[in-house]
Amino acid sequence: MNTVLSRANSLFAFSLSVMAALTFGCFITTAFKDRRVPVDIRVSKVMLKNVDDFTGPRERSDLGFITFDLSADLQPIFDWNVKQLFLYLSAEYATKSNSLNQVVLWDKIVLRGENTKLNLRDMKSKYFFFDDGNGLRANKNITLTLSWNVVPNAGILPLVAGSGHFSLPFPDAYETTKSY
Amino acid sequence: ACSRLIIPSGNMFSIFKSIPTHMDYKGQKLAEQIFQGIILISAMIGFVYGLIIEQFGWTVYIVLAGFAVSCVLTLPPWPMYRRNPLSWQPALPETSGESSQKPQESLKKKKHK
Numbered sequence: 540m541n542t543v544l545s546r547a548n549s550l551f552a553f554s555l556s557v558m559a560a561l562t563f564g565c566f567i568t569t570a571f572k573d574r575r576v577p578v579d580i581r582v583s584k585v586m587l588k589n590v591d592d593f594t595g596p597r598e599r600s601d602l603g604f605i606t607f608d609l610s611a612d613l614q615p616i617f618d619w620n621v622k623q624l625f626l627y628l629s630a631e632y633a634t635k636s637n638s639l640n641q642v643v644l645w646d647k648i649v650l651r652g653e654n655t656k657l658n659l660r661d662m663k664s665k666y667f668f669f670d671d672g673n674g675l676r677a678n679k680n681i682t683l684t685l686s687w688n689v690v691p692n693a694g695i696l697p698l699v700a701g702s703g704h705f706s707l708p709f710p711d712a713y714e715t716t717k718s719y
Numbered sequence: 720a721c722s723r724l725i726i727p728s729g730n731m732f733s734i735f736k737s738i739p740t741h742m743d744y745k746g747q748k749l750a751e752q753i754f755q756g757i758i759l760i761s762a763m764i765g766f767v768y769g770l771i772i773e774q775f776g777w778t779v780y781i782v783l784a785g786f787a788v789s790c791v792l793t794l795p796p797w798p799m800y801r802r803n804p805l806s807w808q809p810a811l812p813e814t815s816g817e818s819s820q821k822p823q824e825s826l827k828k829k830k831h832k
Contacts, residue, residue, distance in 0.1 A: 540747035543740045543794050550754050550793065554786045557762045561782065564766060565775050619773040692775050 566694035569620040578611040578685045578701035580628070582719050583661060587675060589713045594669075601675035603668040603709065605630075605644060606661055609685065611701065613655040616689065624649040625688040626657075628664075632681040634674030642668055644683075677711045739796060746800025754789035761785025 540546055584606040592600035613624060627646040634640060644664035649655065668675075675681070685701040710717040742750060765781030 540751060541741055543796075546750060546754075546794055547790070549751070550758075550786070550789060553755060554758055554782065557758050558779070558782055561762055561766055561778055565769075565778070568770065617773075619769055619775045 562693045565620050565692060569618055569691070570694060572618070574616050574687075574689055574697060574699045575702050576611060576613060576615055578703040579609070580683050580685060580703060580705035581608040582606065582683065582705060582707050583608060585707065585709060585717045585719070587710050587713055587715070587717075589673070589676075592669065592671075599673075601670040601673050603630075603670070603675050603681075605664055605668060605683075607645075607659075607664075607683065607705075609657055609659040609662060611657045611685065611703075613649060613657060613687075616687070616699075617651060617655060620691045620693065621689055622651055622692060623690045625690065626685060627687070628683060628685050630668060630681055630683055632674070632678055634670070634672065634678070636672060636674070640670070640674065642666075642670075644668055675709050676713065678709045680706055681709055682706045742796050742800040743803045743805065745803040746796070750793040750800055754793045757789040757792070758782065758785045761788075 540549065582605055584604075586604040588602045588604070589599050590602050591598065607628070609628070613626075616624060625646065625648055628644045630640075630642045630644055632640050644666055645662065646665065647657075649657075683705045685703070687699055687701065689697045689699060691697075707719060761784060762778075762782050765778040765785075768781060769775050769778030
């Protein structure tokens with residue numbers, strides 16, 4: 540403490556310790572928060588195709604096309620420990636070969652400060668809804684769920700499923716469009 | 720003027736060393752208390768403000784402002800940190816030094832003899 544350098548050193552070290560404590564405080568004030576919000580998912584159209592699947596040994600697989608509406612108010616999720624949300628829409632269903640299949644159909648990044656009211660109409664899925672067989676045709680229960688990763692400034696990276704699912708049966712025949 | 724031309728390169732640092740940065744002991748304690756207080760207060764203000772407006776960035780900015788203020792206040796050796804200088808014993812007059820050396824030399828000479 541008797542020279543400029545030694546004072547600068549202890550000043551800097553103390554500031555860093557205080558900053559670390561503040562960051563921990565930022566984490567602890569938001570760690571036990573419920574980050575679920577209600578989500579409204581609707582499907583307006585479903586098309587089912589049976590197409591060549593070049594990724595596997597099987598010659599033809601089921602490919603679904605879903606047109607969906609999505610509305611949710613994400614504002615309650617955001618606080619001072621949230622930098623961005625990674626939203627993704629996934630379809631879950633059971634087939635004969637697998638009791639649980641999960642396919643991500645669509646995703647979106649919502650940065651802090653962006654519009655937090657989702658109101659999407661007639662959205663097409665970003666990614667192919669491929670089954671690894673013929674499990675989509677006449678499947679009685681395919682459930683769409685919107686989930687999100689909360690990317691924080693400090694602390695854990697929670698994975699939250701929105702409350703509000705949409706379950707739908709798939710058409711019984713290929714190349715037909717089913718409206719809901 | 721001639722002696723300035725023959726300055727060795729090491730003298731660059733002696734210019735910096737000639738700047739007084741010293742604080743006395745009570746001044747050092749005071750400086751430490753001041754910067755700790757400023758940073759802790761700015762941290763508390765920043766935490767509450769960031770929590771209210773939900774922007775952690777502002778918390779960081781306010782702590783950085785406290786850091787800058789305490790740098791200005793405690794890094795330079797302001798006069799308030801030099802009010803309690805140590806009371807050294809007075810320097811002995813040089814004549815006595817010369818006189819004290821002389822008997823030693825005479826002692827050595829005596830030993831050689």
